[in-house]
Amino acid sequence: MLIGVIADDFTGASDIANTLARGVAPDGGLRTAQFAGIPTDPAPSEIEAGVISLKSRTAPRAAAVDESRTALRWLRAQGCRQIVFKYCSTFDSTPEGNIGPVAEALADELGATKVVFCPAFPATGRTVYQGHLFVHDTPLDRSGMADHPLTPMTDPDIRRWLQSQTRAAVGHLPIDIVRRGPSAIRCALDAADARFLIADAISEDNLMDLGAALADAPLITGGSGIAQGLPRHFIPRATGRAAAAYAGVTGPEAILAGSCSGATRAQVEAHAAAHPTLPIDVRGVMAGTVTVKSLTGFFDANVGRAPLAYSSATPAEVRALQAEFGRDALAARLDTLFAQTASALVRSGYRRLVVAGGETSGAVAQSVAATLKAPAMTIGPEIDPGIPVLTVGDDAPVALALKSGNFGGIDVFQKALRVMESGHQEPAARAARLAQARIR
Numbered sequence: 362m363l364i365g366v367i368a369d370d371f372t373g374a375s376d377i378a379n380t381l382a383r384g385v386a387p388d389g390g391l392r393t394a395q396f397a398g399i400p401t402d403p404a405p406s407e408i409e410a411g412v413i414s415l416k417s418r419t420a421p422r423a424a425a426v427d428e429s430r431t432a433l434r435w436l437r438a439q440g441c442r443q444i445v446f447k448y449c450s451t452f453d454s455t456p457e458g459n460i461g462p463v464a465e466a467l468a469d470e471l472g473a474t475k476v477v478f479c480p481a482f483p484a485t486g487r488t489v490y491q492g493h494l495f496v497h498d499t500p501l502d503r504s505g506m507a508d509h510p511l512t513p514m515t516d517p518d519i520r521r522w523l524q525s526q527t528r529a530a531v532g533h534l535p536i537d538i539v540r541r542g543p544s545a546i547r548c549a550l551d552a553a554d555a556r557f558l559i560a561d562a563i564s565e566d567n568l569m570d571l572g573a574a575l576a577d578a579p580l581i582t583g584g585s586g587i588a589q590g591l592p593r594h595f596i597p598r599a600t601g602r603a604a605a606a607y608a609g610v611t612g613p614e615a616i617l618a619g620s621c622s623g624a625t626r627a628q629v630e631a632h633a634a635a636h637p638t639l640p641i642d643v644r645g646v647m648a649g650t651v652t653v654k655s656l657t658g659f660f661d662a663n664v665g666r667a668p669l670a671y672s673s674a675t676p677a678e679v680r681a682l683q684a685e686f687g688r689d690a691l692a693a694r695l696d697t698l699f700a701q702t703a704s705a706l707v708r709s710g711y712r713r714l715v716v717a718g719g720e721t722s723g724a725v726a727q728s729v730a731a732t733l734k735a736p737a738m739t740i741g742p743e744i745d746p747g748i749p750v751l752t753v754g755d756d757a758p759v760a761l762a763l764k765s766g767n768f769g770g771i772d773v774f775q776k777a778l779r780v781m782e783s784g785h786q787e788p789a790a791r792a793a794r795l796a797q798a799r800i801r
């Protein structure tokens with residue numbers, strides 16, 4: 362294995378696994394596997410990029426640091442020469458949160474003296490300018506992210522946000538340096554007093570230049586965008602460049618949505634206009650009257666019609682429910698419901714699962730991987746930017762789409778089921794991007 366990624370959630374892991382598997386023309390990508398949690402066995406020898414999916418974004422700090430260190434040790438034991446710590450393109454974390462401490466622990470273990478932080482992902486509208494994070498034309502704190510149920514992002518200045526999480530000095534690599542290209546970036550890094558540097562990036566060219574400047578860096582941190590320029594450093598040594606063949610998966614389907622983002626709520630609403638849809642009564646879940654059986658019964662009655670069950674709710678509803686039941690208890694209960702429902706569906710022969718939401722996807726993917734006793738997922742065609750089809754299991758594989766709450770076009774659920782079946786990427790990435798811009 363040449364490059365290893367530690368991703369702090371599962372949707373983020375599939376996003377960066379997609380980037381590494383695809384690479385950039387004309388080089389192409391690396392043979393990539395996404396792992397549900399930290400594997401215990403060695404990776405198959407043909408894997409060139411290994412992406413470990415953790416559920417550490419919202420975990421207690423000590424647990425996030427411990428798990429990330431263990432993941433690092435496994436990746437190094439597989440031979441990885443470069444490590445990427447992948448977090449969200451909207452820098453999801455709390456002021457006491459995990460990005461700083463995890464990066465510090467990884468940097469210490471790798472002996473990294475300068476570490477770049479760059480969540481920019483221009484294909485989905487995330488850019489970093491003057492150390493501030495934007496979602497399309499809107500500063501992060503006004504993009505809807507301030508209402509996130511677990512990681513409300515209330516400050517667009519990610520230098521300040523990161524500094525609140527770490528003892529390391531946080532500096533800035535401004536756009537006028539990034540624009541001057543790889544050698545200027547390297548000089549600025551060498552000259553910087555700060556150990557951690559937030560890098561501005563407003564275009565894919567900026568990310569490619571950062572990638573080139575960081576070719577020999579032991580540790581890089583960022584969103585999936587920062588990985589675009591990485592496969593080409595390894596291609597001459599890589600054994601294979603093509604994304605794994607994907608044959609298409611047919612069979613019963615279910616869509617589960619736990620994200621409360623504006624994008625997911627709009628996608629749910631659009632899907633509900635033409636498909637069977639079950640709004641999950643969250644108070645019923647907490648009272649034990651809405652159960653796994655309620656959800657599987659709904660799916661079984663609607664197989665073939667792209668059924669969707671969702672807990673997604675408005676910020677006001679989320680606030681009311683959190684006040685009544687407690688934020689963590691609620692999140693844990695919903696994760697468990699989605700996880701158990703997914704494994705019941707897979708056991709009864711469902712073959713296509715689409716999931717919206719990072720925490721929700723983590724719960725579902727872990728339980729599907731455990732049910733199928735298959736921790737490694739392979740990367741198939743891309744549905745919309747940052748959302749690949751994943752396959753789990755060897756005999757009768759299950760196709761999974763783990764959709765970040767904020768990603769995807771307005772028709773992403775239906776499209777995911779179609780692409781899983783056909784195996785063909787649809788030429789609508791541009792249209793999807795436009796839809797994504799509108800629904801925020």
Ligand SMILES: Nc1ncnc2c1ncn2[C@@H]1O[C@H](COP(=O)(O)OP(=O)(O)O)[C@@H](O)[C@H]1O
Nearest residue numbers: 510619620672674679692695718719720721766
């Ligand atoms: N109706 C609801 N009320 C309160 N919390 C909810 C509700 N529905 C989902 N949640 C919680 O909100 C969080 C959404 O996070 P996540 O799944 O990561 O989505 P995103 O990708 O938008 O970040 C989860 O922890 C989920 O359990």
Ligand SMILES: O=C(O)[C@@H](O)C(=O)COP(=O)(O)O
Nearest residue numbers: 372373376449450719765766
């Ligand atoms: O970088 C991103 O935006 C995604 O890869 C990601 O991390 C998604 O997280 P959620 O929005 O919590 O699904």
